Amino acid sequence: xxxxxxxxxxxxxxxxxxxxxxxxxxxxxxxxxxxxxxxxxxxxxxxxxxxxxxxxxxxxxxxxxxxxxxxxxxxxxxxxxxxxxxxxxxxxxxxxxxxxxxxxxxxxxxxxxxxxxxxxxxxxxxxxxxxxxxxxxxxxxxxxxxxxxxxxxxxxxxxxxxxxxxxxxxxxxxxxxxxxxxxxxxxxxxxxxxxxxxxxxxxxxxxxxxxxxxxxxxxxxxxxxxxxxxxxxxxxxxxxxxxxxxxxxxxxxxxxxxxxxxxxxxxxxxxxxxxxxxxxxxxxxxxxxxxxxxxxxxxxxxxxxxxxxxxxxxxxxxxxxxxxxxxxxxxxxxxxxxxxxxxxxxxxxxxxxxxxxxxxxxxxxxxxxxxxxxxxxxxxxxxxxxxxxxxxxxxxxxxxxxxxxxxxxxxxxxxxxxxxxxxxxxxxxxxxxxxxxxxxxxxxxxxxxxxxxxxxxxxxxxxxxxxxxxxxxxxxxxxxxxxxxxxxxxxxxxxxxxxxxxxxxxxxxxxxxxxxxxxxxxxxxxxxxxxxxxxxxxxxxxxxxxxxxxxxxxxxxxxxxxxxxxxxxxxxxxxxxxxxxxxxxxxxxxxxxxxxxxxxxxxxxxxxxxxxxxxxxxxxxxxxxxxxxxxxxxxxxxxxxxxxxxxxxxxxxxxxx
Numbered sequence: 001x002x003x004x005x006x007x008x009x010x011x012x013x014x015x016x017x018x019x020x021x022x023x024x025x026x027x028x029x030x031x032x033x034x035x036x037x038x039x040x041x042x043x044x045x046x047x048x049x050x051x052x053x054x055x056x057x058x059x060x061x062x063x064x065x066x067x068x069x070x071x072x073x074x075x076x077x078x079x080x081x082x083x084x085x086x087x088x089x090x091x092x093x094x095x096x097x098x099x100x101x102x103x104x105x106x107x108x109x110x111x112x113x114x115x116x117x118x119x120x121x122x123x124x125x126x127x128x129x130x131x132x133x134x135x136x137x138x139x140x141x142x143x144x145x146x147x148x149x150x151x152x153x154x155x156x157x158x159x160x161x162x163x164x165x166x167x168x169x170x171x172x173x174x175x176x177x178x179x180x181x182x183x184x185x186x187x188x189x190x191x192x193x194x195x196x197x198x199x200x201x202x203x204x205x206x207x208x209x210x211x212x213x214x215x216x217x218x219x220x221x222x223x224x225x226x227x228x229x230x231x232x233x234x235x236x237x238x239x240x241x242x243x244x245x246x247x248x249x250x251x252x253x254x255x256x257x258x259x260x261x262x263x264x265x266x267x268x269x270x271x272x273x274x275x276x277x278x279x280x281x282x283x284x285x286x287x288x289x290x291x292x293x294x295x296x297x298x299x300x301x302x303x304x305x306x307x308x309x310x311x312x313x314x315x316x317x318x319x320x321x322x323x324x325x326x327x328x329x330x331x332x333x334x335x336x337x338x339x340x341x342x343x344x345x346x347x348x349x350x351x352x353x354x355x356x357x358x359x360x361x362x363x364x365x366x367x368x369x370x371x372x373x374x375x376x377x378x379x380x381x382x383x384x385x386x387x388x389x390x391x392x393x394x395x396x397x398x399x400x401x402x403x404x405x406x407x408x409x410x411x412x413x414x415x416x417x418x419x420x421x422x423x424x425x426x427x428x429x430x431x432x433x434x435x436x437x438x439x440x441x442x443x444x445x446x447x448x449x450x451x452x453x454x455x456x457x458x459x460x461x462x463x464x465x466x467x468x469x470x471x472x473x474x475x476x477x478x479x480x481x482x483x484x485x486x487x488x489x490x491x492x493x494x495x496x497x498x499x500x501x502x503x504x505x506x507x508x509x510x511x512x513x514x515x516x517x518x519x520x521x522x523x524x525x526x527x528x529x530x531x532x533x534x535x536x537x538x539x540x541x542x543x544x545x546x547x548x549x550x551x552x553x554x555x556x557x558x559x560x561x562x563x564x565x566x567x568x569x570x571x572x573x574x575x576x577x578x579x580x581x582x583x584x585x586x587x588x589x590x591x592x593x594x595x596x597x598x599x600x601x602x603x604x605x606x607x608x609x610x611x612x613x614x615x616x617x618x619x620x621x622x623x624x625x626x627x628x629x630x631x632x633x634x635x636x637x638x639x640x641x642x643x644x645x646x647x648x649x650x651x652x653x654x655x656x657x
Contacts, residue, residue, distance in 0.1 A: 015136045016108060023104045023143045026421050030153040030428030031093040031100075037451075041067050041527075042080070042156045044090060048632075049080040060630025068159070075204035076159040095155045102161050103143065103152045109168035110377055111139035116175045117381070120223055121343055137410065138384040142377055144418040146296045147289075150303060151370040153428045160370045163206035167374060170198030170212050171219065178224050192242055208374070211357055213246040215374075218349045222342040262361055269560040270520050271363055272484070273310050278366065280311035280320050282359045285367050287323040290351070293372060293379045294413070296420055302441035304448040305367035306484060343385040350378030384410070431455050439475070449479035450488045457492060462499045472496060480511060487512040491528035498532075498541030509547045513554045521558045526565045529555060533572040545576050563594035567603060574607060583607055591620075598627050602636050609643045617644055 035044050043049055048065030051058035062081035063074030080095070087094045118131035142148070151157045173194035177187045195216045202209025220226055220243065226235035261267045268274050273281065285308075292300050311320040334348040354375035358364055387406040394403045427437035435455035442448035453475035460468035473493065480489035490508040497504045516525060532548055535541035552569045555561065570586030573579045587604040594600055601620050608617035621644070624637055 011132065015111065015132070019107050019111065019136065019140055019143060020104045022140060022418075023107060024100060026144055026418060027100045027103070027149075027152055027425050029422070030149075030425035031096050032430060033096075033153065033428040033434055034092045034431045035090075036154060036431070036434070037156075038068070039092075039154070039156045042077075043095075049077055050084050050090065051081050052085075054085060055631075057631030057634050061632035064629065064632060068156075069207065071203065071207060073159055073204065073206055075201070076162055076206065079158060079162065080155075092155060095158075096153055099152050099155065099158050099161065102158065102165065103148075106161060106165055106168055107139050107143040109165070109172055110142050111135050113168060113172045113175065114138050114381065114384070116172065116179065117223065117343060117346070120175070120179060121385075134384060134388060137414070138380050141384075141410070141414040141417060142380045144414065144421050145293060145376050145380075146301050146417055146420045146424055147292050147369050147372050147376055149301075149369075149421055149424055149428075151373045153425060154370070157370045159206040160208065160373050163202040163209040164374050166198040166202030166205070167209050167212050167215065170194050170202075171215060173198075174216055175219060175223075178220075182224065182227065182229055184229055188236075188238060192246075195242075195246060208354075208357060208371075210250060211353060211374075213243065213250075214353045214356065215350055217243045217247065218346055218353060222338055222346045222349070258362070262363075266560050267363055270522050270562075272520060273366065275361060275363075277310050277312055278363070279360070280313070281308070281366055282355075283324040283327055284311060284319055286352075286355055286359055287326055288367075289355075289372050289375065290379065292369070293376045294383070296417065298420065298424075298441050301369060301420075301424070302445065302448065303369065303438050304442050304445040304451075306447045307442065307444040307482070308367055310366070341385060341389065344382045344389075347378040347380070347382030347385065350381070351375045352378075354378065383413070432459055444482060446479045446482040446485035446489070449475050449482065450485075450492065453479060453489065454492055457496050460496075462496070464500050464502065469496070469500075485515075486522060486524045487515050487528050488524055490515075491532060494532060494543060495535060495541060498535065498543040501542055504543045504547075506547075509551060512551050516551065516554045516558070521555045521561065521565070523562070523564075525555060526562055526568070529565065530568040533568055533576070537572070537575045548572070549577065561593075563590040563597065563600055566590040566593060567600050570607070571603065580607070580611055584611065584613075595623075596627070598624055598633055598636070601627075602633075602640065605640050606643070609640065614644065 046065055046067070048061045051062060059078060059081065062077050064072045064077075066073045066077045079098070083095045083098055084090060112135075114135035115132055118135055121131075151160045171194075174191055177191040177194060181187045181191065195213050199209055199212035202212065220239060226239050227233075228236040228239075262275060288300070309317060311317065314321045314324070330348065331352065334345045338345040355371070358368075358371045387410050390406040391403055394400070394406070424437070427433050432455045435452045439445075439448045439452035453472045456468040456472035456475060460466040460472060463469070473496075476489040476493050476496075479485055480493075490512045493508050494504050494512075512528075529548070529552055532541070533552075536543070536545060536548065549572070552565075552572065555565060556569060566586045567590035570583045570590060573586060574583035584604075584607055587600070587607050590600040591604050601624055605617050605620040605624070608614075608620065617640070621637065621640055624633055624640075627633065628637060
């Protein structure tokens with residue numbers, strides 16, 4: 001017996017070591033690629049996650065600093081702050097290493113979860129030993145899926161992988177507890193706790209973990225079927241009520257919170273799609289996700305999907321109707337086989353359950369690959385079960401010679417995924433190679449071409465004789481001309497030429513204002529104007545400030561201008577235009593638009609003190625005192641009080657903190 005136990009332990013250790021080693025080997029080439037895209041507002045340009053000491057105030061400031069969500073995702077931000085502190089500064093490689101370790105841990109949890117599910121699948125398909133090896137192979141396939149690469153090498157998407165760490169812990173604990181309950185042991189409250197507690201903890205990393213009760217319901221419905229014990233018929237009504245409450249109450253509260261806004265046109269004002277076009281488009285997006293998980297190709301996994309053609313009707317394009325019908329057929333087939341093949345059904349419903357949050361009514365971007373981090377687990381589970389059932393059927397029916405076919409398919413799919421992930425990770429190794437790779441994968445993507453131009457700008461070091469200057473100009477002009485392009489390419493051209501003291505073309509300013517006047521003003525547009533304003537304020541760029549002023553006014557003339565844009569224009573008005581009444585007006589408007597964001601009040605208070613408006617400055621300080629959770633604003637409040645006492649005219653432009 002001891003020998004068997006020892007052998008089983010060695011088998012487990014070997015599997016764990018193999019999964020970790022292969023995962024590290026595939027992703028390690030991408031460690032050197034630096035920060036990328038949304039890493040900047042969340043980490044690089046966010047001084048709150050760059051603490052120089054670990055105190056309650058600094059940790060509270062870090063936890064509440066994320067611009068990505070109203071809920072701030074404090075747990076994820078704290079891990080960024082700890083990474084920064086432990087490494088003595090911003091180090092993308094070390095942060096990516098943390099992400100790889102987190103992904104490997106998630107892979108081990110997937111392995112344990114799959115092994116537990118296969119153990120519960122009571123047919124001739126699995127023995128204890130074969131179930132263990134099949135679970136390990138399936139977990140390895142998931143670890144290497146190219147669609148999950150951005151959740152690993154894209155630093156900020158630690159939010160996604162960290163949230164799903166709690167989801168996987170919760171599911172594993174729930175499955176094991178329910179397994180013991182079916183053998184007659186108690187554990188109802190413990191099973192409920194495995195669903196509720198990790199879901200709540202996970203939301204502090206990202207809101208997607210709130211779907212854990214829905215994933216648990218799928219397990220209960222298709223695997224345990226609400227039975228208290230395996231040998232007792234009928235459903236345990238306590239479990240039925242638990243899921244009704246754990247899903248029903250959050251749904252009602254969530255709809256009460258966001259429901260009215262979904263029907264408000266202003267909610268969609270910063271998007272180039274409506275609620276209707278989003279729902280129509282997501283049918284095609286979800287079908288695409290299935291294909292990208294099963295048989296990924298470089299052209300499809302291009303990170304940027306802004307060249308996706310939106311659906312404006314059932315036949316515009318025709319694939320909208322076909323994909324919608326396809327989804328209905330897939331769900332119907334899964335329901336039909338739920339008793340004969342519960343794990344196929346479970347995997348399929350996990351995939352669809354994962355997209356109920358990001359693939360329905362929320363005004364999010366239409367496509368992001370990292371949204372499949374958990375959804376892909378469902379697809380891998382379903383495919384693994386299909387291949388194993390095919391293997392068993394061939395064995396039973398005298399087709400022993402063909403039994404290797406399902407195995408070959410599994411190996412081929414995993415091998416292809418590993419090769420593509422390794423190739424992509426290699427491209428992530430430097431910012432320039434990544435930009436060139438993604439631009440090649442997305443030739444009609446304005447973002448991909450813009451990022452290529454931006455990478456060339458960085459490589460040029462702003463030297464007019466650098467060969468990268470011409471390459472940057474070509475890529476940015478190409479990006480600016482693509483349908484749906486934002487003002488980012490023109491902004492980058494103005495920035496580049498302004499930094500090199502070269503003449504800035506009037507056509508770039510005209511193009512920017514034309515785009516801003518015709519389309520909703522987006523977060524990207526805000527960032528573009530803020531970057532230009534900061535460059536001229538810091539005396540790094542030299543171009544006509546009146547042109548930037550006119551461009552700001554064009555953006556602010558659109559309905560729903562953001563607090564961030566108003567604050568940026570206020571700083572520009574103070575520092576460059578020296579129009580202090582306008583600066584105060586815009587700072588006041590920024591505070592009114594985002595009253596819970598302290599950065600805007602801090603900037604407004606500085607301007608008020610500089611202009612001698614003591615009473616209003618005191619009101620802003622009182623408001624900041626109420627927002628000073630955990631002492632996170634102590635330094636700013638202390639500085640403002642010192643200025644107020646001396647009424648020192650030291651107004652500083654607000655940065656994008």
